[in-house]
Amino acid sequence: MLQINHLNKSYATEHGLVHAVGDVSFGVARGEFLAIVGSSGAGKTTLLRMLAGLLAPSAGQIVFDGQPVTAPPRAFAVVFQDYARSLFPWFSVQRNVELPLVNLIADRGERLARVEQMLGRVGLADHSRKRPAQLSGGQQQRVAIARALACQPEVLIMDEPFASVDAQTRNELEDLMLSIKQEAGTTVLFVTHDVDEAVYLGDRVLVLSRSPSTVAREVIVDLPAGRDQITTKALPAFAAARAAVLSSIVEQAAVPA
Ligand SMILES: Nc1ncnc2c1ncn2[C@@H]1O[C@H](COP(=O)(O)OP(=O)(O)OP(=O)(O)O)[C@@H](O)[C@H]1O
Structure with missing residues (x-):
């Protein structure tokens, strides 16, 4: 491949x-x-x-x-070591994961359903309204992983x-x-x-x-x-x-x- x-x-x-x-x-x-x-x-x-x-x-x-x-x-999707700099601090967890999908899925409801699915997969379903700084380092890296997976990369x-x-x-x-x-x-x-x-x-x-x-x-x-x-x-x-x-x-x- x-x-x-x-x-x-x-x-x-x-x-x-x-x-x-x-x-x-x-x-x-x-x-x-x-x-x-x-x-x-x-x-x-x-x-x-x-x-x-x-x-x-x-x-x-x-x-x-x-x-x-x-x-x-x-x-392709990329996840770097530095989760603190890879997430937008002023956006919610949900919005951070949604961003790369904006140009891929036109329907917002469908987009948010994908975001929730990805946050569920990384164990953060209950944290979507928080901002990155309200999460631990490991949780922030989970957000970065959810964001990378949201586009269903190969x-x-x-x-x-x-x-x-x-x-x-x-x-x-x-x-x-x-x-x-x-x-x-x-x-x-x-x-x-x-x-x-x-x-x-x-x-x-x-x-x-x-x-x-x-x-x-x-x-x-x-x-x-x-x-x-x-x-x-x-x-x-x-x-x-x-x-x-x-x-x-x-x-x-x-x-x-
Ligand atoms: N933008 C750059 N300009 C000049 N030299 C660079 C640049 N980026 C990396 N290098 C040099 O290239 C070599 C390889 O660097 P690289 O960061 O790819 O290694 P690495 O294996 O990822 O290192 P580490 O495990 O310490 O992160 C090093 O000698 C580094 O100094």
Whole structure:
């Protein structure tokens, strides 16, 4: 469904070129949950912004359903780490989720029904009249997820979306992502620093090398469906996938810059 071919990105700065992404190629199947990990500065955000059509590559191509991606496709939605800046503070939760639908669904009643459905899916049905600041960080990120899902994207692109919430909230949001994947069959590209999170959520984990990045390793996560925080993380297959990802990250860190 999504094919990434020899993607490369260099930034022109006053100190010369910064080679962020070297040569990255991979494919993503429909409905797959692909986690992407790599050390700080490996080019993860740069890669995701290119995948989302928000940043032009220096070389290479992203092909979605046979078409080159040159601008943000309507079928893609993006969730960033910084929920506080991604929501409009002066609008209600309901209005924040409704906004991207304004040009898609003309009938307001139909639009609000979709908003309520999405808020229900992320567990915020009773909070639609509140403003973002009246919610916890985890709840605000749920609003951002509801807003991204409102357009029924085929591909959800997430850049360290749970890095700013506490551990318990993070577990809840991870489980929310598993249920969304299960219910909606959404394809997810998910960047995280957290190896456990990558393995717990991913069908496959890509480890990026240090920048200029390449795909250093690909780990298939062979865990049974119906994952849960306690049982799944106690499985030998979880420990094996975690060790494979971690050792690859450690190897990359040892490569001289
Ligand atoms: N707009 C920019 N202009 C110049 N250099 C940039 C720009 N954005 C990123 N870089 C550089 O590109 C490299 C990759 O950055 P990027 O933010 O993509 O990495 P990352 O893996 O997401 O990092 P982190 O995990 O710390 O968020 C870094 O060396 C960074 O300094």
